[in-house]
Amino acid sequence: MSLAQLEIQLVATVVAVACALPGVFLILRRMAMMSDAISHAILPGIVVGFFLTENLASPFLIVAAALTGLLTVGLVEVVERTKLVKEDAAIGLVFPVLFSLGVILIARFAGDVHLDTDAVLLGELAFAPFDRFVLAGWDLGPRSLWVMGGVLLINLIFLTTFYKELKLATFDAGLAAALGFLPGVLHYALMGLVSLTAVSAFDAVGSILVVALMVGPPATAYLLTDRLAVMVGLSAGLGALSAISGYWLAFALDASIAGSMATMAGVWFGVAVLCAPERGVVARYRTRRNQKWRFAEQMLTIHLMQHEDTPQADRETREAHLQEHLGWTPTFAERVVRRSTQRGTIERTNGHLALTPRGRKVAKQALERT
Amino acid sequence: MELLHDLLTNYTLRTVALGAATLGIVGGGLGSYAVLRGQSLLGDAISHAALPGIALAFLLTGSKDPAVLMLGAAGAGVVATLAILGVTETTRVKYDSALALMLSVFFGLGLVLLTYIQRHAGASQAGLDAFLFGQAAALVERDVIIMALLGGIALLAMVLCWKEFKLLAFDRTFGASLGLPMRALDIVLTTLLVIAIVIGLQTVGVVLMSAVIIAPAAAARQWTDRLGWMVGLAALFGALSGAGGAMVSASMANMPTGPTIVLCMGAVVTFSLLGAPNRGLLWQWWRDRRNARRLRRETVLVDLYALALKHGDMQYAHDESALDAMLAWSGGVHVALERLEDDGLVTRTNGHRWRLTDAGVQQAQALADDLHLSLR
Structure with missing residues (x-):
């Protein structure tokens, strides 16, 4: 196993774990499709950020795109609040429009720069080792490893700091509100994390496969345990497992790494559906x-x-x-x-x-x- | 005008516009049911899930015939739908998680197959990734004929089972109690939805197809409360924004067709949410305002009447500030008084003081009686 292979697997694992953490709360709060909406709708944010910074790695771009994710959540809420359409339709109306806006922006203005829709949507993990993080002449490893590591750290800090609040707001929103835990603020904070994670992960795994990593491992863990803390840990572990098994599947088939990771996330879910203790089909x-x-x-x-x-x-x-x-x-x-x-x-x-x-x-x- | 001329003479533009209109009609019509049944996002899942079907169909047959690829896409769509149903019915994983999971896993599998084909089957795969974002410009007449044929069959099936599908959408248990096979009908209707999605993939792509299902239907819902009208309007909106989007994208450089169609649909939805009579937001706002004003006028009139009763003199004129105070300074008293004056119910005496006219007394009395107010 070469160093590049090791680095790719490391990046993949960090991405998968960073996605799995907020994913646990998405599926428990029945908002899994929000990850799909956000991961599509950040496209115009990425494009506009790219026009302003001319650098896909700029932290400003990441923040701008993450804000677009929050804007999506807000817009869905506005449309839903009119009571003129149901919640799922509101999600289904908002993100294709934002995504279309992004595609058109790219087609019209970004023809001659390195930014194409495929890259944003599909990602290419195989290139991760070529983009190095160099500080004062020292090669510190792939840049995406540092970016995703930072995001993972932020997710971890948020989760450990607000664990109790998240737990309460997830399982008993009414009580959380009554006790003054501001479930609304927590909701937007969680959505902000989802956006931030999706934006940071897009150039590694692509925005649609972020959904697989956010939903797959937590859904699998959901079949295996009844305890939240265990579920969080299992999700992280299953995320890492999907990442590494996905890498080797891609290696064997000579196919897209991100796609293989998503496929493996699905395979592990299928295994859990069949073989989970107590809840499995068997x-x-x-x-x-x-x-x-x-x-x-x-x-x-x-x-x-x-x-x-x-x-x-x-x-x-x-x-x-x-x-x-x-x-x-x-x-x-x-x-x-x-x-x-x-x-x-x-x-x-x-x-x-x-x-x-x-x-x-x-x-x-x-x-x-x- | 030039655009219209082009539409009649330019083969490519005509084909693309016809294709987009076809998928708009079929997507809008069948999408109405999806939206009404709370399955809006199922369309999103089905369209993403079609990708491995397309790749597999190519891998197995080596053919890029749209009919073959559509068949593969439809197969994968049905499998994904069944997987979603199976997961929600046999495990405790919820519907939204099942949707998101199948959507992304199938898409991931599709990506694996696409890249596999790319690296192993050489250049012959060219054109398959058009299904990602759609490539309307590549539509040829044969594609449009296939789309129209399949869409026509789906719409015909919808019309033939109209009553049954209506029951399925609005009162499933009642339908079951009538002895109708509701589960089979559910599967048929979902299959029709899969067909509607599949015929649009080549034009708008797997990522944006869900909008074609949801947007026209959500817009049509605002204009009517009747299913027949809704389906018809959704088909009309779908056709108009499909053809409109195709023409806009053709008349401007670097305007991809699929996203332009989706933006047109977004505009139709926004307009409908705001402007539709009865349900629309502007309409609601205007109705609320009108009601608030009428209520304030009536309150001011009754207040004046009550004051007059207290004074034992129907002609007694009161200061505007007294009325203001009775409404707890919520404002608008002056405007209300002026409107009442226009209607001849109150008159002004020396500047700021107001009294009821005879007609005003009668009206106030009637109002007070209506509301069973005891003012004495």
Whole structure:
């Protein structure tokens, strides 16, 4: 693995983690599509900033574009407040118009400078190592690593400082307002962070794939845990995992790194949907199956207990009788009996079934619960 | 005029304008349902998700025939829609997250496939990335015919199932209670939406296609409360801004068609939000102002009446400042008095003092009775 490869993976990881942090709150607050709107709508901000500074790396450009992101949030709110269109339509109206404005600005005025829509939208991580951050003659690594590292740091500081407030405003906005935590201000601060992250990440991964990194890892983490702190940590880890596995996928296919990272974010989500403990498709299928057998076992033990020491006991405890009395098919009855004997709740003596002390306990507990 | 002449004689311009108008009609018509059902952003997800479908169709067939690519796009759109539905129904991930996730992941996959094709299939891929932002200028007559054909079928299906789709949009449970297969209808309508999106991708691209679905419908919604009118108006707005955008972009240098069409649609939406009768913001503002003024006039009249009653003399003239005070100095009393004077309900005596006329007394009495005020 060459140094350039290592640097690309480092940048990718930092971008992914920086995106995952605000992403957690976006998906918990049901505003995931806001990341899509913001990442598109910052385009005119980038273009105008570029005209003014002539430098894609200028901090002024980043601030100008991040402000455009906030403007988008504000505009969506204004349109929505008129109550003339629904919220999703408001989002869908505002960002294409701003994005179109950006594309037209580029087409009309930026024809001969290095700024094209593809670059903004798609990004090219493979070029990251060529743009060095040089300070007083010292080569300090890729510039994007420093930019994204700074953004990651800002996100981390914001998150740790306002963790309690964010948590409260996310899960109980009414209480947060009543306690004077200004959920509105917090909302705009969070949106500001999303814009800042999206703007800084655009030349590494492109603005649309920022969405994948903001939504993918947190959505995956959401399937794995019920605790916010764990979710934040998992999201960061899954972001890094998507970044690195995405890099190697791109390497294998010789294809877009950013696209591969997004694809891997989707793949890990798919894996979580299938295999998550408790909530995954597989886990739920197994739970349901276990419940079926346990229920059958309980039925059997209760049935045996009901007829213990009664005149009919001889007839009722015969294995063949289960089909008649419990409505089980012979194969099902046979399997239930086999499982129950294995678990030590009943025992089989020449065609008759009897409860063990343990089986009697199971039946009693089941009856008490009902 | 020159533009109109061009439109009739210039082949490229005519093709592009016709294509844009077609996608506007179909997108506007079917978009109405998406907007009404709160699925505006589903269009965005479907259009982004079409990208891997286009790339895969090319990769498998090696053909750049628009019909083949559209088929691939439609397939990917349907898969993405089903994935979104599946995720929201089987996991606890919410609708918005599922949308954003599928949108970006499919787009990312599309990008991987596109770059893969670029680097492995050589130059033959040229033209595929036109689907990113659209390349209206490259439309040929055959493309427009395919668009019109597919769009026509989709619109025809919409008209044939009009009643059913209306129920689906407004009262799904009632429809189900009538024994209609609402889930199947839902799938059919969503498939029609996918078709509407797919036929526009070549012209405006995957990124901006969602606006074509949302904007005309959101604009049309402001002008009417009837579904039939809304669908018709949305198609009309879509056609006008599509053709208009195409012509504007053709008449100016360096004006990409897709974004210009979207800006035209944005202008139509803004105009509708502001100016539509009844719902429009200007209309609302004007109605509120008129109501506030009428209310103030009535209040001032009744106040004058109440003062006169207190004095036991209907002809007693009161100072304007007394009326001002009764309205808690909220202003506008003078204007209200002047309007009442114009209507012959009050008259002015020596400058700042006002009294009711006979007509004014009658009117004030009627108002007080209407409101069940006890002024004595």
